[in-house]
Amino acid sequence: MSRSRLRARLVPYLLVLPGWLWLVIFFVVPTLVMLSVSTMTGDLGTGFKQTFHWSTYSDGWRLYHVQFVRSIVYGLIATAICLVIAYPVAYWIAFRGGRHKSSLLFLLLLPFFVSFVIRTQSWNFILSDNGMVISRLKDWHWVGQDFHILATPVAVIGGLIYNFLPFTVLPIYVALERVDPALLEASADLYASKTAAFRKVVLPLSMPGVFAAVLLTFVPVTADYVNAAILGGTKTTMIGNVIQTEYFTNLNYPLAAALSFILMGGLLIGVFAYAKSLGTDDVLDMAGA
Amino acid sequence: MSDDRPADQLPPDLLRGLTTPRLTRRRALQVGGLSALGLALTACSIPGAAGSKLGLSAARKEIEKFWLNQHKTGQFRFGNWPLYIDVNPKNQNDHPTLDQFTKQTGIKVTYAEPIQDVGSFFGKVQPQLAAGQDIGYDLVVITNGLYLDKMIGLDYLTPLDQTRMPNFYANASDLVKDPSFDRGNVYTMAWQSGITGIGYDPKLVGREITSWQDLMDPAFRGKIGMFADTEDLPSSALCAIGVNPETSTPGDWRKAAAWLRKQRPLVRKYYEQDYVAPLSKGDIWASMAWSGDIFQANASGANLKFVVPKEGAPIWTDNMCIPGHAQHPLDAMTYMDWVYQPSVAAALAEGINYITPVPTSAANIIKDANALTGQDKASLKEFASDPLIFPSVADYTKLHRYRVLDAQEQKVWNSLFEPIYQS
Amino acid sequence: MTALAGEALEASLNEKPRPAPRTGRRRAGRWLLPAWSWLVILWLCSPIIVMIIFGFNNTKGKFNTNWQGFTLRWYHQLFAIPDLTSALKNSVSIAVIVTLIATAMGTLLGIALGRHRFRGSGSVNLLLFANIAAPEVVLGASLLSLFLTLGVPRGYWTIVIAHVMFSIAYVAVTVRARMAGLDPSLEEAARDLGAGPLTTFGKVTLPMIMPGVMAGALLAFALSIDDYIITSFNNGSTQTFPLWVYGAAQRTGGSVPPQVNVMGTLIFGFGVLLAVLGAVSNRKKV
Numbered sequence: 001m002s003r004s005r006l007r008a009r010l011v012p013y014l015l016v017l018p019g020w021l022w023l024v025i026f027f028v029v030p031t032l033v034m035l036s037v038s039t040m041t042g043d044l045g046t047g048f049k050q051t052f053h054w055s056t057y058s059d060g061w062r063l064y065h066v067q068f069v070r071s072i073v074y075g076l077i078a079t080a081i082c083l084v085i086a087y088p089v090a091y092w093i094a095f096r097g098g099r100h101k102s103s104l105l106f107l108l109l110l111p112f113f114v115s116f117v118i119r120t121q122s123w124n125f126i127l128s129d130n131g132m133v134i135s136r137l138k139d140w141h142w143v144g145q146d147f148h149i150l151a152t153p154v155a156v157i158g159g160l161i162y163n164f165l166p167f168t169v170l171p172i173y174v175a176l177e178r179v180d181p182a183l184l185e186a187s188a189d190l191y192a193s194k195t196a197a198f199r200k201v202v203l204p205l206s207m208p209g210v211f212a213a214v215l216l217t218f219v220p221v222t223a224d225y226v227n228a229a230i231l232g233g234t235k236t237t238m239i240g241n242v243i244q245t246e247y248f249t250n251l252n253y254p255l256a257a258a259l260s261f262i263l264m265g266g267l268l269i270g271v272f273a274y275a276k277s278l279g280t281d282d283v284l285d286m287a288g289a
Numbered sequence: 290m291s292d293d294r295p296a297d298q299l300p301p302d303l304l305r306g307l308t309t310p311r312l313t314r315r316r317a318l319q320v321g322g323l324s325a326l327g328l329a330l331t332a333c334s335i336p337g338a339a340g341s342k343l344g345l346s347a348a349r350k351e352i353e354k355f356w357l358n359q360h361k362t363g364q365f366r367f368g369n370w371p372l373y374i375d376v377n378p379k380n381q382n383d384h385p386t387l388d389q390f391t392k393q394t395g396i397k398v399t400y401a402e403p404i405q406d407v408g409s410f411f412g413k414v415q416p417q418l419a420a421g422q423d424i425g426y427d428l429v430v431i432t433n434g435l436y437l438d439k440m441i442g443l444d445y446l447t448p449l450d451q452t453r454m455p456n457f458y459a460n461a462s463d464l465v466k467d468p469s470f471d472r473g474n475v476y477t478m479a480w481q482s483g484i485t486g487i488g489y490d491p492k493l494v495g496r497e498i499t500s501w502q503d504l505m506d507p508a509f510r511g512k513i514g515m516f517a518d519t520e521d522l523p524s525s526a527l528c529a530i531g532v533n534p535e536t537s538t539p540g541d542w543r544k545a546a547a548w549l550r551k552q553r554p555l556v557r558k559y560y561e562q563d564y565v566a567p568l569s570k571g572d573i574w575a576s577m578a579w580s581g582d583i584f585q586a587n588a589s590g591a592n593l594k595f596v597v598p599k600e601g602a603p604i605w606t607d608n609m610c611i612p613g614h615a616q617h618p619l620d621a622m623t624y625m626d627w628v629y630q631p632s633v634a635a636a637l638a639e640g641i642n643y644i645t646p647v648p649t650s651a652a653n654i655i656k657d658a659n660a661l662t663g664q665d666k667a668s669l670k671e672f673a674s675d676p677l678i679f680p681s682v683a684d685y686t687k688l689h690r691y692r693v694l695d696a697q698e699q700k701v702w703n704s705l706f707e708p709i710y711q712s
Numbered sequence: 713m714t715a716l717a718g719e720a721l722e723a724s725l726n727e728k729p730r731p732a733p734r735t736g737r738r739r740a741g742r743w744l745l746p747a748w749s750w751l752v753i754l755w756l757c758s759p760i761i762v763m764i765i766f767g768f769n770n771t772k773g774k775f776n777t778n779w780q781g782f783t784l785r786w787y788h789q790l791f792a793i794p795d796l797t798s799a800l801k802n803s804v805s806i807a808v809i810v811t812l813i814a815t816a817m818g819t820l821l822g823i824a825l826g827r828h829r830f831r832g833s834g835s836v837n838l839l840l841f842a843n844i845a846a847p848e849v850v851l852g853a854s855l856l857s858l859f860l861t862l863g864v865p866r867g868y869w870t871i872v873i874a875h876v877m878f879s880i881a882y883v884a885v886t887v888r889a890r891m892a893g894l895d896p897s898l899e900e901a902a903r904d905l906g907a908g909p910l911t912t913f914g915k916v917t918l919p920m921i922m923p924g925v926m927a928g929a930l931l932a933f934a935l936s937i938d939d940y941i942i943t944s945f946n947n948g949s950t951q952t953f954p955l956w957v958y959g960a961a962q963r964t965g966g967s968v969p970p971q972v973n974v975m976g977t978l979i980f981g982f983g984v985l986l987a988v989l990g991a992v993s994n995r996k997k998v
Contacts, residue, residue, distance in 0.1 A: 223847025
């Protein structure tokens with residue numbers, strides 16, 4: 001009896017072992033290695049040595065704090081706009097979709113079957129100064145002759161919104177989908193107007209979804225660099241671009257590692273602060289919603 | 290027609306620059322690394338490379354011994370940049386010169402285009418080179434500059450077999466023989482050279498562009514493109530302020546950085562290599578550009594012009610070299626010298642549209658032209674005398690190589706110029 | 713696509729379609745929601761439409777930016793660029809391998825977390841959360857640091873390792889959600905009937921969580937085949953489809969060869985086909 005009890009107690013650990021091991025070796029350990037690299041000095045010619053050179057962090061902040069702040073600002077703006085766009089769509093599919101719910105959801109996600117590099121390059125083409133859209137606008141004198149979208153923050157944020165919208169829509173959709181329509185009927189029976197029903201019933205119930213949506217949108221948007229690389233210009237460089245350049249063009253691994261850590265640290269602090277502000281202690285519970 | 294050959298009469302100061310024995314001894318001393326690549330593997334540190342140093346004649350003996358032990362294997366792997374070889378118009382994967390090579394020598398070529406820019410390619414292969422491993426290619430094409438200097442300095446390249454370079458020594462132009470970045474062609478043979486000048490759309494710009502200062506014209510605000518790198522960008526800025534990059538001083542660098550900073554508000558974007566489509570679409574009107582790119586853009590229907598600014602412009606050379614621990618060095622060596630025959634160089638020049646290292650190939654191009662008729666004949670004849678493919682002696686006085694930097698200077702240089710395109 | 717994509721999709725696919733709530737009054741604002749949503753869907757599709765159109769562009773040179781006439785030849789010459797074809801092959805084969813490995817490990821994780829209470833489950837949950845929340849740049853860069861320090865050459869298998877690393881958590885979270893919603897009485901009934909733990913798992917548990925497992929697998933596949941950032945840090949000289957397309961566009965300033973457009977069109981068409989089939993089967997269901 002106790003043997004099978006023991007086996008039963010071991011089962012979850014055995015189940016968890018392979019995945020946990022993989023994550024520890026290829027996620028946790030590399031993060032620690034990166035921490036160690038960030039305090040090394042040297043260059044490719046002479047090799048890098050561990051010197052506990054913590055001032056790389058202050059150097060990184062001094063050189064690139066503008067890009068850090070800019071990335072966070074872009075992240076906040078893009079996430080906010082994503083929420084505004086995504087919520088009505090998620091609501092519509094969840095409550096008005098009927099038997100077509102899964103088809104509509106699929107239709108919404110269909111463009112994301114195509115590689116995002118192709119999609120973003122298409123936007124690069126569509127939004128070009130003398131391309132189909134802007135030349136029409138110029139012809140109709142809706143904008144000045146010098147008007148351009150590409151190489152401005154508008155293009156980069158637009159690209160970010162476009163590419164990360166599904167991350168916003170889906171969590172909200174899942175949360176809304178769980179709302180029992182009987183609750184809405186009940187509120188109607190109690191003479192609540194539709195807006196009141198929404199404000200007092202649906203919205204609060206969807207908050208876990210909104211939280212997850214904000215989390216899953218803000219973090220990748222802030223750390224993205226592809227949109228800025230394809231659609232951006234001189235004043236739209238994000239911290240992701242800097243990290244990538246430091247790794248691959250300047251080959252300055254310690255600085256790149258330090259910048260990555262500052263980014264990750266900042267995001268984690270932001271996430272936990274946001275969770276606290278929503279009044280929940282268990283971030284994981286929220287995110288699992 | 291082909292009187293303007295940059296072969297024999299070079300201006301004396303250029304000749305002086307080409308032949309000053311600045312780095313011969315240092316380079317040759319580091320060649321000894323062929324026999325032993327030290328590995329600096331400290332716990333928790335990224336391995337660098339340690340070269341060993343031998344005397345000059347001992348080094349030469351080592352190289353000879355190495356090549357005596359090599360045998361042809363019947364194949365080699367060629368890693369190149371994209372769009373940098375002739376292409377069969379009917380079949381994009383077929384490269385007629387490679388087929389010709391295989392037919393004549395029996396050596397099969399595995400051709401790939403993994404190099405997008407030198408920095409990231411170097412970053413990718415550096416660990417393997419440092420660890421003494423084969424990087425998957427026997428022949429690669431590396432631009433002169435910081436990374437080629439690093440590769441030479443770190444013993445990552447296999448020195449060439451000087452006895453197997455007859456075509457090179459017979460036909461190579463003086464620009465690429467014994468260049469400042471590889472004295473004596475110990476490690477490299479030029480593939481193609483190119484000029485970094487200004488490409489512009491004459492319709493949108495409305496006037497002729499003749500100078501780097503034109504890229505400071507407030508009339509082009511927001512319509513200017515510059516490069517995001519630490520070689521072409523600073524060198525062009527140095528030319529713009531009237532300084533020869535090759536002999537520039539840190540004081541000059543600071544002035545050049547100031548010029549670039551003044552220009553920043555007018556620049557739309559600092560491009561890596563992707564300025565051509567915006568230029569042809571009209572997103573930018575004028576940009577730093579590579580000579581061959583403008584050629585190829587015009588062949589695809591664009592109407593752009595390329596100009597070498599009057600203050601001068603950087604000229605760079607992409608070089609064939611054999612990485613360390615290559616598996617098929619002798620076959621690669623055979624190919625490298627084979628392409629220096631004028632007929633082959635002509636075919637390559639017609640396909641690549643950059644500066645060929647074999648000036649006498651112009652005659653072969655004329656011959657090819659005479660075999661055609663009408664418009665094709667005329668444009669090919671024009672091609673054979675185009676100063677962007679066959680620069681004249683006068684043109685060469687305006688073209689300058691990059692500054693060769695040591696480790697200390699690199700730090701200063703990078704700290705001055707990286708923030709310009711990175712912020 | 714998130715873990716919730718899987719949950720969302722399989723929730724929609726498996727529950728009975730709910731009737732719309734009856735509220736009685738007609739409002740002018742009723743058309744607002746659908747109009748907004750269709751507008752969004754149209755906006756999402758617009759670059760796709762451009763991509764499809766330029767797959768028919770009869771370009772003569774190397775740049776696919778100006779319309780030069782209609783042609784179908786790119787559909788014939790789909791595999792004319794060997795680097796592109798091998799990049800596509802790499803992407804697909806990597807995605808398949810990654811899906812198999814990540815789904816296996818992630819499913820086990822999800823079952824353990826969704827069903828069992830054990831010491832350390834909190835920290836495992838935290839690990840998964842950190843993995844999902846960490847930005848791609850950090851995941852890719854840190855793995856690169858590891859490979860650089862150990863001197864591991866980067867290539868095909870480092871890509872596989874990286875992709876499995878970020879996919880496990882998504883599969884695990886999807887399966888965990890499904891597992892947590894399961895009625896344990898079915899498994900208890902099986903045990904009462906004398907089934908051993910493996911039989912119970914194979915004949916009762918696994919079929920019940922299969923939609924979650926499938927959703928997780930689909931997710932892992934989609935994440936792997938379109939990944940750019942993490943792959944770009946760890947690929948060495950191996951090319952995958954997104955890497956190749958990005959590189960091609962970088963070199964030409966935004967122009968990709970028509971073959972890329974054609975491939976994108978075919979993938980998109982395949983997705984449309986699936987959507988249509990799904991809609992048709994939905995209609996049949998009710």
